[in-house]
Amino acid sequence: DAGVTQSPTHLIKTRGQQVTLRCSPKSGHDTVSWYQQALGQGPQFIFQYYEEEERQRGNFPDRFSGHQFPNYSSELNVNALLLGDSALYLCASSSLGIAPLALHFGNGTRLTVT
Amino acid sequence: DQQVKQNSPSLSVQEGRISILNCDYTNSMFDYFLWYKKYPAEGPTFLISISSIKDKNEDGRFTVFLNKSAKHLSLHIVPSQPGDSAVYFCAASAEASGTSYGKLTFGQGTILTVHP
Numbered sequence: 041d042a043g044v045t046q047s048p049t050h051l052i053k054t055r056g057q058q059v060t061l062r063c064s065p066k067s068g069h070d071t072v073s074w075y076q077q078a079l080g081q082g083p084q085f086i087f088q089y090y091e092e093e094e095r096q097r098g099n100f101p102d103r104f105s106g107h108q109f110p111n112y113s114s115e116l117n118v119n120a121l122l123l124g125d126s127a128l129y130l131c132a133s134s135s136l137g138i139a140p141l142a143l144h145f146g147n148g149t150r151l152t153v154t
Numbered sequence: 155d156q157q158v159k160q161n162s163p164s165l166s167v168q169e170g171r172i173s174i175l176n177c178d179y180t181n182s183m184f185d186y187f188l189w190y191k192k193y194p195a196e197g198p199t200f201l202i203s204i205s206s207i208k209d210k211n212e213d214g215r216f217t218v219f220l221n222k223s224a225k226h227l228s229l230h231i232v233p234s235q236p237g238d239s240a241v242y243f244c245a246a247s248a249e250a251s252g253t254s255y256g257k258l259t260f261g262q263g264t265i266l267t268v269h270p
Contacts, residue, residue, distance in 0.1 A: 044197070073257070082158075082243050082260030083198070096257055130197055141186060141247055143258065145197030 042067060044146035046131050052152045053121050059151060061116040065133030066144045071095075072114040073143065074106060075130040083130055089114050090136050118151075126153045157181045158246050160261035167268050173231040175264050177244030180225065184246040188258065189218060189229045192241045201242075202229070234268045241265050 045064045053059050065072050071090045075083035085098035089108035103119045112133075118125055128150050132143040159178045167173045175189075185206040190198035204211040204218045204227070211218050217230045231238055244261040 075260075080262070082160075082245075082262050083258075085257050085259070088257060098257070132197075141188065141203070141249070141258070142200065145190075145199070147195065147197045 044131055044133050044144050046129075046146035046149050048149060049147070050150045050152075052154060055121055055123060055153055057121050058117065058119045059121060061118075061129050061131075061149045061151070063114045063116070063131030063133075063146060065112050065114070065131075069133035069135050069144070070112050071134045071136040071140065072108060072112065073132045073134070074114070074116045075132065076100070077128040077130060077148070079127070086116070121153045123153050126151060156262075157184075158244055158259050158261040160242075160244055160264050162264050163262070164265040164267070167234045167266065169236055169268055169270050170233045173229075173234045173238065173266055173268065175229040175231075175242050175244075175266065177227045177229075177261055178225060179227075179246050181246070181248065181259070182225075183248040184259070186247045186249045187218070187220060187227050188245045188247075189216075190243045190245060190260075191238075192243065192263070198243060231266075234266075236268045236270050239266055239268050 047062045073088040074086040077083040086100050087097040088095050092108045105117045108114045128148045130148045131146045188203040189201040191201050192198040202213050202216045220227045241263045243263045245258040
């Protein structure tokens with residue numbers, strides 16, 4: 041049973057560029073959440089997707105957007121990259137109707153903005 | 155505004171002894187608390203949780219204590235093992251609000267090192 045998978049594992053982008061990160065949830069899960077973890081900090085909630093809709097959003101600008109597909113996989117898009125966007129981006133999946141807090145995390149995508 | 159705080163960046167413990175990791179929160183709406191463990195190059199993995207209707211929850215070597223009046227929780231690991239060396243995150247959620255949809259607010263993490 042595959043857990044949460046994220047791609048790519050590492051990414052280097054230049055300031056001002058755009059980036060797309062991908063996530064496949066654990067089998068049986070229907071909800072995907074994205075978190076940003078800056079160096080030395082805890083993960084910060086970006087947004088959550090359920091039934092292909094953004095259900096809740098954290099304190100992140102509109103440059104951060106996402107999408108959920110019918111197969112429950114998800115993408116995180118960041119436009120106009122800033123140096124401060126350099127971080128580990130974590131995807132977490134869960135089953136909203138059964139155990140919404142039983143988050144399973146992927147290993148993350150390390151984004152470096154130069 | 156750091157709503158969940160782990161004030162100890164690191165903790166060093168001898169194998170076999172007790173490890174105590176602490177966490178404070180400020181948001182009175184938080185009613186469910188979790189501890190996650192994270193190894194390098196891996197995502198956080200769930201360890202143990204507690205609802206605000208309880209003050210203690212045990213799972214094997216791990217026990218979480220909740221003091222609602224002090225807005226404080228702690229994770230006890232007894233006995234500590236070298237394999238427990240990792241970063242430990244405290245997280246909180248406001249489930250009773252009906253709007254959290256499983257959104258977690260994390261602390262900054264505590265690096266636990268257990269020496270053989």
